[in-house]
Amino acid sequence: MTITIHRGINQIGGCITEIASSSGTKILIDLGHNLPEGDEPSEDKYEDSENLSALLDGVKAVFYTHPHGDHVGFETEVAKRGIDQYIGSLSKELMILLKGHLAYNGDPKFKAELEAFKKFRTFEAKKRIPIDDISITPYFVSHSAPDAYMFLIECDGKKVLHTGDFREHGYRGKGLIPTINSYIAHRKIDVLITEGTMLSRNDSRLMTENELKYNAIDIFRQHRNIFVMCSSMDADRLASFYQAAQAVGKMFVVDGFQWKVLETIGNTLGTKSILYRFPKRRYYENHMDTIRNAAQTNGFVSIVRNNVKSREFIEAIYPTLDPKETCFIYSQFLGYILPTHSAFQQRTYDFVHSREWQIEYLHTSGHASREALAMVCNKVNPRLAIIPIHREAESDFRSLDIPQELKDKVHTESTTLEGVKIIIK
Ligand SMILES: [Zn+2]
Known part of the structure; x- marks a missing residue:
């Protein structure tokens, strides 16, 4: 061989x-x-x-x-x-x-x-x-x-x-x-x-996905509305943020594509574990009024990416939000938004810093x-x-x-x- x-x-x-x-x-x-x-x-x-x-x-x-x-x-x-x-x-x-x-x-x-x-x-x-x-x-x-x-x-x-x-x-x-x-x-x-x-x-112990979920709950409690940037195919991460949103009673908002991804994950992995079911997700293309209402009451958690759809959604909803009550969670490899890192991505950095929201980093490695x-x-x-x-x-x-x-x-x-x-x- x-x-x-x-x-x-x-x-x-x-x-x-x-x-x-x-x-x-x-x-x-x-x-x-x-x-x-x-x-x-x-x-x-x-x-x-x-x-x-x-x-x-x-x-x-x-x-x-x-x-x-x-x-x-x-x-x-x-x-x-x-x-x-x-x-x-x-x-x-x-x-x-x-x-x-x-x-x-x-x-x-x-x-x-x-x-x-x-x-x-x-x-x-x-x-x-x-x-x-x-x-x-x-x-x-x-x-x-x-x-x-x-x-x-x-x-x-x-x-x-x-x-x-x-x-x-x-x-x-x-x-x-x-x-x-x-x-x-x-x-x-x-x-x-x-x-x-x-x-x-580094040698330090890595945060488990379950610990990340509890950290997300803490952040969700401190802010009314939250945007989250994470991989749209990472079932564990999406489950963590979905579960955390449910725990604090916030609306979970995605785009139409993400909605289908979660449906596929729900129909496969979700048949074996409740963790991978996302029944209360909303997609913003069709529910803007409901989302606007949620934004003024319990708030929402929205999964976003640096694409046209997400930018349009942010454009539409952000002016109605109080920046002091709004948070952006960056949940990917930190190097992409560190100007000194070899993997630094200017476009990602600009997206993360595009509004006056508070930025939180919450990620654990795959x-x-x-x-x-x-x-x-x-x-x-x-x-x-x-x-x-x-x-x-x-x-x-x-x-x-x-x-x-x-x-x-x-x-x-x-x-x-x-x-x-x-x-x-
Ligand atoms: Zn990989």
């Missing part, structure tokens, strides 16, 4: 992992874009069709851990080459909703992406999928995308666990270690490929804490190697609280171990 880390050994986002069997079967895990730096998309060598063709040459299937843009991004090009693409079924549904929304005005790029997603095959947790002599079994993980997976890959008699992006402090993160204990640890993993986003970020990373390494206890990806170049996986024996197995350069060829580009 050959494991090739095409991208991701020294960067967060844009990770591409290839697994090839000795007989030549090849699959890829994740194929997304480099994360943007600042307001503009960053350069990506796979935008060049020749580079992408070389990467996809002989690839039988691409498996996506979850549909964030740094994990899925070349779906039209992959589909054009007749290669099968696999993702979780809720992810597929949400991406069809999103691309359909973006393609509404007939933009050919979004239309092509919509068609590509419609052809995606889906997998289910714990159901093994054979691709010739490689097999892939997905296991659910908690992340800031609601339908994310790690993969157990079996090839040439060896086993690889690819974690994708994951966390332990989300609502469903408590299932992480039991999943590893029940389905993975005893299968004797040879190679662990794991994310390490938080490796070089990625594994250092503690959770160490725990996964210890539990999986891989026989041959640990390959850290999705991490900052200067971060050191060996700085985790893991035994020396495991530290010695961390590989960030090409090597061959018991017939497993590891190529790191």
